[in-house]
Amino acid sequence: MPSFHDLKVTAIEKTTRDAVVVSLTPTDDADFSFTQGQHLTFRRSFDGEELRRSYSICSGRGDGTLQVGIKRVEGGSFSTWANTDLKVGDTLEVMPPVGSFHAPTKVDAPHIVGFAAGSGITPILSILRTELDENPQATFTLVYGNRNINSIMFRETLADLKDIYMGRLSVLHILTDGSEDIDLFKGRITEAKCTELFRQWIDVHSISMAYLCGPEGMTDAVTRALHAHGVPKEKIRRELFTSAQPGRAKNRPKPSAATAAGITARVTLDGETRSFTMDPSESLLEATRKNQIDAPFACCAGVCSTCKAKVQEGEVEMAANHALEDYEVEQGYVLTCQSFVKSPRVVFDYDQAGH
Structure with a gap:
């Protein structure tokens, strides 16, 4: 691990x-x-x-x-x-x-868009730099929201990158202090603003991949706008820097009758498999660490995906999920900090999640 x-x-x-x-x-x-x-x-x-x-x-x-x-x-x-x-x-x-925020594009000359607010620029900047460097045919449009011009992280870096990738990188700053000359670039990144951007500035039909990073409300709004303009969910990746659920959900899933007597758990980590009995009120991560197993974790809020594991047997319910894509959940991956067991037995593997 x-x-x-x-x-x-x-x-x-x-x-x-x-x-x-x-x-x-x-x-x-x-x-x-x-x-x-x-x-x-x-x-x-x-x-x-x-x-x-x-x-x-x-x-x-x-x-x-x-x-x-x-x-x-x-x-x-x-x-x-x-x-x-x-x-x-x-x-x-x-x-x-x-982390799995990035996804490969399936076209030779991709048009990638990024929507970021505040410090949400950091992963998108890595994607921007890499995509433009590795694919000479790629273009990138960045919509970046901040309070004012002095709060823009990487402002000079982005200006330099525009000069390096002239004609391939477009940066649209949205400022809440209203200091921009054009009304469209004043305020916050909302669904309505995205609709106007798609009408005047961004060819939404050419988007090959969209990356969204920032507060949950912003990423929700941009996602709705993209979907409304025909961008399918497989072309959208989201990552939160803050969440409406900053900690574990207040109401954990209720233990079922099947788990009342306790749960038999088996976990694989770093090539070693251990078994233990856990209480249904504990998350998989809590129970693992309680049994002196040094499982990976960071935010404990379902945002960062550090505690990701694959459930191989048993039924698990996540109280919150702000990090895994639908296809990952369908394959059995869970965020162990948010996962509560609904069956008498559970088998899960951190190694299969890439740890």
């Missing part, structure tokens, strides 16, 4: 007043090659309590570097520390890249 490795901080660059780009290099021979759109899970102790946070890779595959963007959030211990106290030469504990 992916374990934590020490990565050395080789550079720190301010991209806005409250966001930094951190460059990292493994101190051992660990494989940190990545697919565009993936993220890294960081681990650090604050006041004796372990904290894990996931941040998306913002560099392209061909850039020859590993970078993440970290935006400070109010009350965020890790993001605040990274923006104020982290220094070049420091060492961070990091898990190898995971």
Whole structure:
């Protein structure tokens, strides 16, 4: 399974007043090659309590570097520390890249669109850089929402990329402070605004893949607009940076009569299979870790997919799912932090999920 490795901080660059780009290099021979759109899970102790946070890779595959963007959030211990106290030469504990935000296109000259808000730009920037670098026929349209011009992460980077990929990259900034000259570019990214963008600026019928990253309300609105204009769900990928369900769902699935006497569980992780008995009120992740099995996890909110596993036997219900695509769920994959067992026996495998 992916374990934590020490990565050395080789550079720190301010991209806005409250966001930094951190460059990292493994101190051992660990494989940190990545697919565009993936993220890294960081681990650090604050006041004796372990904290894990996931941040998306913002560099392209061909850039020859590993970078993440970290935006400070109010009350965020890790993001605040990274923006104020982290220094070049420091060492961070990091898990190898995971995530399946990216999907290959099936056309030779793809038109890719990205919709991002705030720090949701980071995985889309990795996809943008990689797609334009690796496919000379690809074009990319980015719709990027922020409060004002000074809060735009990677503003200069995006301007430089427009010069490098002249005629192939279009960037549309949407600002809530109303400072843009054109009314269409004022406010938030809504379903109605997307409809206008498709009418005036974006050829929606040429879209080969759409990537959406930001708050749940924004990604829902863009998804509705894309569907209304004929873009099928298999051409849409979503990733949340914040969620209407920031923690585990308040109402967990109720235990069934079949599980009242307890559940027999068998889990495979890192090539080793262990069996234990679990309580139906526990999630798969809680029960696994309770039995001293170091299962991978990060957000515990059903957003990051770090705890993904494949259910091979038994019935499982997810309380929330903001990370897995429909086809993954159909194949038996679950987010173990959100998964509650509805059958007397369950068999699940982290290794088959790519850990």
